[in-house]
Amino acid sequence: MTNASLPTVLLADPDSAELHVLIRQAHAQLPLRTRDEVDAQGDCDVWLGAPEHVIELLDRGLRPRWVQLTWAGVTPMLDPRVPRGYQLTRASGVFGAAMLEYVLHHMLAHAWKAADYPFAQSRFSWQPASSPRLAGKRVLIAGLGSIGAHIAAGLSALGMQVSGIQRSPRAVVGVERVGSLEALLPMAAQADYVVNVLPDTPQTRDLFDSAFFSALPGNALFINIGRGNAVVDRDLVHALEQGQLAGAVLDVFRKEPLPPSHQFWVTPNLMLTPHVAGPTDAAAMIDFFLCNLRKYQSGQPLDGQVGFERGY
Known part of the structure; x- marks a missing residue:
């Protein structure tokens, strides 16, 4: 393809x-524009960026043919007030390795x-604790898109079950059984670990x-790296206070930053991290x-x- 036919x-x-x-x-000939140049050079068919900045440009009346987001999440772009009429792609396969490590x-x-x-x-106390292996433990991954599939493959390689x-169940490498959302509770009842990677949909x-929390075994650990609004906050707090599960790890929240007054800060057996599971x-x-x-x-077709x- 000639330089003249390269999209800006x-x-x-x-x-x-x-x-x-x-x-x-990687591509020295590709025509590039920054947002500072966009008013004078309004002929950019392809955009690359985060949703909030893409929306700002859409609100200025500019229109692309294709938008490539630098996020895996797309929720801000789905607001009915945001203009459409272009191809939209999310960052697929970019965050799986980091989120598996998390x-x-x-x-x-x-x-x-x-x-x-x-x-x-800190108390000069020699207290060895039993440390069971992850191999053989049962993990349920809610959401088997590119990130969930990457996590599944990694954990399966360690010998985990x-x-x-998945919304539409299909075979996934490393996953022994795939169920629909309706199967969440019975499948969670058999899990030592539950990891949420589901997108934000109704x-x-x-x-x-x-x-859900009542269905979990008492030894289970719940990890949410999907969306904060997937969790009913008060229900998780109550479940942890009542010992219905062993613990929870949250990286995403309904409101970010998490307000200092939120009960999560002082809930027992709850680990909070400030949306760091998937660094770019x-x-x-x-x-x-x-x-x-x-x-x-x-x-x-675009990935x-x-x-x-x-909705995703």
Whole structure:
């Protein structure tokens, strides 16, 4: 393809210097524009950026043919007030490795009772604790998209028994059993670990409620790296206070930053992290974008395609 036929790419985020450098290194001839140049150069068919910055440009009346988000989540773009009429793709396959590491870290910390040792050390106390292996443990992954599938493959390779929940159940590598949302409670009742990676849809909001937490075994650990509004906050607090599950790890919340007055801060056996499970790997993001760009240029279906009506 000649340089003349290359699409002009708009880097939608104000702080896009790293992405600019990485694209230039990989594709020196690709025409690039920053948002500071967009008023004078309004002919950008392809946009790359985070939803909030893309929406700002859409609100200014600019219209792309294709928007590649740097997020895995797409919720802000689904607001009916946000203009449509373009292809929208999310960052697919970019965050799986980091989120697998996050999940594995917290599983190991739970299994090895890692929080007990600093306390014992501060009191000069030699207190060995039993540390069961993860191999053979049962994990339920709610959401088997690109991130959930990556986590499933990694945990299965460690010898864990992996099952999963999916809107339209299908075979997934490393997953022994796949059920629909309606199968969540009976499948959760058999799990040592439940990991939520589901997208934000009307069907997934308030999904993890009192009925779900009551169904869990008392030794279970619940990890939410999907969406904050999937969890009914008061129900999780009550379940932990009543010992219905061993613990929970939350990286996402209904309101972020989490307000200081929220009960989560003082709930027993609850680990909070400030939305850090899926840090952006700029190099991986650009590799994905340029791969999709080649497909865009040749008229092939794009990876990470978002269905506005479907909600993800």
